[in-house]
Amino acid sequence: MRDEFAALVSNRTWELVPRPPCANLISGKWVFRHKTRADGSLERYKARRVVRVFRQRPDVDYGETFSPVVKPATIRTILTIAASRSWPVHQLDVKNAFLHGTLQKEVYFLQPAGFVDETKPDHVCRLAKSLYGLKQAPRAWFLRFASFVTSIGFRATRSDSSLFLYNNGPDAAFLLLYVDDIVLTASSPALLQRIVSELT
Template identity: 60%
Template sequence: RHKKKSDGSFERYKARLVGNGANQQTGVDCGATFSPVVKPATIRTVLSIAISKSWCLHQLDVKNAFLHGNLDETVYMHQPPGFRHPEHPDYVCLLKKSLYGLKQAPRAWYQRFTDYVAKMGFCHSISDHSLFIYHHGNDLAYILLYVDDIILTASSNALRDSIMSKLGSEFAMKDLGPLSYFLGISVTRHSRGLFLSQKKYAEEIVERAGMSSCKPSSTPVDTKAKLSGSSGNPYHNPTEYRSLAGALQYLTFTRPDISYAVQQVCLFMHDPKTQHMSALKRIIRYIQGTINLGLHLYPSSVNKLISYTDADWGGCPDTRRSTSGYCVYLGDNLISWSAKRQHTLSRSSAEAEYRGVANVVSESCWIRNLLLELIVLLRKLHSYIVTM
């Protein structure tokens, strides 16, 4: 496997010993396997707080993270090819630590990391279990964990260096310096704040679709016609459709402008038609023309949370269910957004709007609780209904 740099260039080769856990059964061969990862809204919230308080954002990478996990079960493994004992080729290995490929490996690593940072004085957030918070007097620090990638920010350089030293003494870690590239997202710091971009990832999607030389579109969706799942001819390659639609979902991490359009094409992943593929290609044409767009985060007040919501009424031509959307701002920074079809029918436009309000209030309450855990006190919490 090739390890690449943030610009896509080759960095180094990677190889590792992997166990075959495909036949493991949960509850028999292993216990809990679920391992939480940090939510996108949490990442944007912590980044907004850090730049507003002029804190340094640091990035760490844990080397062979899954090998640090402790196994609670008895697991045997065949001797790896090329390393068999010449006198005992039929012997098997008893694993003392978790290994890549085991179903419990992600959970074991997360539990090991959680236990250690708890000894350092961190507590994991109730709102997001992959966020760890250190608060002692005037000292404050946050750790965001996404499998083996870590973002660390602290109220002082001395506290940050102390935390990095303790983590480095327990785990094999690579100091990547100031935050610049995280989860395929380029992070650029400038005099006015941060710019989050997925340009390289967007270019890969356009190239994968074979549309590198396509004509750009000025909008991501045709607002005149609604997509239907009951008309049109089946698309000849549904796997390609699902692959591109799934790739576009991750692009919405920094591109709220395509959130609604991507939500629409994802409704038909089970049985895509040719018209659905045309709508998906329109999104890609729009991305081709707006490849440099991303998300800006500015230093601003973090004591004000404002949310906006809107909904149509019976917009789905097949089910007549409504679609609602919202966006939430922390100060001047957009930290959360969503476009989603409602689960039930609304008998009036007012009912559709109220369901949209319920969604955004739920998200706002979650963010408020998250901010309270981050020792950020809100002075204003407003929600607005957008009517057209």
């Protein structure tokens, strides 16, 4: 729990503020899991802070929640193009993707039990970034990711908003996004490696 809490603080997930008088305060809980190795032995325990979403109110705590994912037909088409052109293909998984999304609406969250700031015990957390369980977390992540890949030269396609195209002279690349999984293919191994290094 300490590691997860420290990661949330270092990520500047929230700011402690005095409780606004009419704010809808959302509570959370710790979810505990364990990760096992391939042989079934215990690798480590994991703790994750999640929001109790049933407390979120539409138009108060969140607006639009839709987040696109790449279409299966698009995946098949791009992999067929990559195979026919002998392009390298690379897969990436974005760790803690939902924690990187920036929120559009103000959301207030109770300080986690056991981690209440002793100098500000009556303050609440005003979320700046998403937490697991927020209704708008997938959309916030997608919008942040789309903005980033656009800044490095990709553009979203009209046919599928989770397919991003890079085109610069002879260099071309396709990037597919399915929630927090990325499939990337490029016209050369050097271009592929350059894009991977920009994404990681």
